[in-house]
């Protein structure tokens with residue numbers, strides 16, 4: 001009995017060490033992304049040694065090979081890279097895995113690297129040190145740490161604005177493929193579509209490419225719209241969704257409502273309702289639907305995102321289906337259906353009657 005207890009306690013201890021150092025997994029991987037190690041391995045076409053990685057790193061001085069070896073050893077151990085250990089005791093080789101392939105940049109639409117850099121930016125990470133203070137006093141950790149939520153910080157810090165917008169656009173890219181495949185008939189009958197808080201317009205531009213009969217409008221704050229590229233079939237409009245939203249047959253809200261409190265979401269939804277036809281209009285919300293006690297592939301990420309929203313926004317959160325139902329009803333959308341796609345987010349199609 002005692003040895004079973006002892007074994008369980010030892011496992012418990014190991015578990016705590018693992019959590020103590022969990023940030024190292026994120027930040028070591030962030031370092032690998034910044035050094036473009038997934039790209040270097042990819043362009044080599046197969047597994048390579050740390051010395052070969054070092055020789056391809058863009059640096060004015062020669063990179064510290066011993067540092068790269070140790071970073072790769074950890075990331076190999078975590079199966080982010082596939083480590084091969086030659087039987088002659090030579091340098092280990094590192095190849096891509098199904099995980100690190102998501103971090104290769106380029107024309108491939110499967111890219112998570114830019115999102116990773118947003119979520120691990122000092123603004124997003126350092127604010128966590130204020131969380132216990134927030135539990136006691138309320139408020140938002142990022143405001144206590146940096147004097148504003150991420151949107152304020154992006155509007156003042158051009159470098160972060162660029163990192164943030166690129167992260168959102170790349171997430172839109174691979175999610176778009178799933179949205180287009182999983183919501184095939186949702187766009188057919190639309191003549192016009194506004195992507196509300198659409199960032200630099202990545203999603204709407206892809207939708208319009210597949211449905212050229214749709215007049216696309218990308219709507220966001222002025223500091224975002226000024227950095228948006230020109231896309232065929234898309235008009236960029238700057239404004240404030242709390243004030244007014246451009247009219248269209250339907251409105252998209254992707255990764256928007258989770259940034260806001262219930263009260264703010266109801267205001268946005270009421271403005272959405274004013275912008276669409278009374279009977280035939282709809283909103284297409286693309287956001288996480290939290291599964292209570294869910295054990296699915298993305299459930300861990302969903303719960304983590306919920307805390308990201310708690311720390312880095314003023315009142316934002318991820319929501320369960322019940323919470324969405326209540327919110328949509330209050331915002332003027334009493335009927336809805338959830339369409340699951342193979343992604344962290346789901347599609348919630350909601351109607352004014």
Ligand SMILES: C[S@@+](CC[C@H](N)C(=O)[O-])C[C@H]1O[C@@H](n2cnc3c(N)ncnc32)[C@H](O)[C@@H]1O
Pocket residue numbers: 151168169171172196197198199200219220221224239240241242253254255256259
């Ligand atoms: C998490 S990002 C999502 C961007 C985009 N929908 C996507 O999924 O890639 C939230 C967006 O909301 C925009 N936003 C914030 N407040 C806004 C407002 N009052 N009116 C319009 N857009 C706003 C931000 O500028 C940002 O682009």
